[in-house]
Amino acid sequence: MNQTNVHDYFHGHGRIEYSTPQWLFDALNAEFGFTLDAAASPDNAKCKRFFTKDDCGLEKDWGDEVVWCNPPYGKGVTGVWARKCYQASRGGATVVMLVPVRADAKWFHDYAMKGEVRLFRNRLNFNNDHGAKWYAPFASSVVVFRPANFALTSFPDVKELGYRA
Numbered sequence: 644m645n646q647t648n649v650h651d652y653f654h655g656h657g658r659i660e661y662s663t664p665q666w667l668f669d670a671l672n673a674e675f676g677f678t679l680d681a682a683a684s685p686d687n688a689k690c691k692r693f694f695t696k697d698d699c700g701l702e703k704d705w706g707d708e709v710v711w712c713n714p715p716y717g718k719g720v721t722g723v724w725a726r727k728c729y730q731a732s733r734g735g736a737t738v739v740m741l742v743p744v745r746a747d748a749k750w751f752h753d754y755a756m757k758g759e760v761r762l763f764r765n766r767l768n769f770n771n772d773h774g775a776k777w778y779a780p781f782a783s784s785v786v787v788f789r790p791a792n793f794a795l796t797s798f799p800d801v802k803e804l805g806y807r808a
């Protein structure tokens with residue numbers, strides 16, 4: 644498959660399921676301590692607790708879990724997951740999602756930009772189902788949605804340092 648075809652897969656039907664680069668997940672997991680992978684298969688799940696296509700993570704209550712979400716990408720799909728990630732955070736979950744940067748998409752403005760958007764200098768190198776690696780033909784972002792009641796003062800050490808929210 645050449646790079647043009649990869650582009651079609653990502654943007655056209657989103658059929659190939661690409662796993663998060665392990666270094667990226669490890670770095671974020673060290674920061675957040677994920678308890679749930681909301682979009683996974685038994686083969687690529689990043690957490691012990693995970694939802695698959697059959698469970699439909701979109702329909703589950705994410706409660707107050709600390710959620711990792713690298714959703715399926717595609718037209719009309721990514722936005723639905725971005726909305727779920729945002730809404731779950733309003734319900735008490737901490738959610739970190741990995742999505743393409745789509746500065747011209749409604750969902751990016753309506754949901755992603757309500758979180759903390761972290762951008763990458765380079766494009767990510769994903770692994771596909773067969774272990775092959777592909778540079779994404781788009782820029783990626785990590786978006787952090789804190790729960791509604793989140794405050795910096797939740798961290799005792801920050802308080803001890805004398806910071807005020």
Ligand SMILES: C[S@@+](CC[C@H](N)C(=O)[O-])C[C@H]1O[C@@H](n2cnc3c(N)ncnc32)[C@H](O)[C@@H]1O
Pocket residue numbers: 660661662663664680681682683684687688689694695696697698699700701712713714715716
């Ligand atoms: C981009 S991959 C992410 C894989 C892995 N969780 C990771 O972060 O490396 C998206 C995964 O979501 C799964 N998926 C698709 N629809 C889903 C749904 N409705 N609920 C939960 N998982 C779903 C796919 O089968 C695929 O394994």
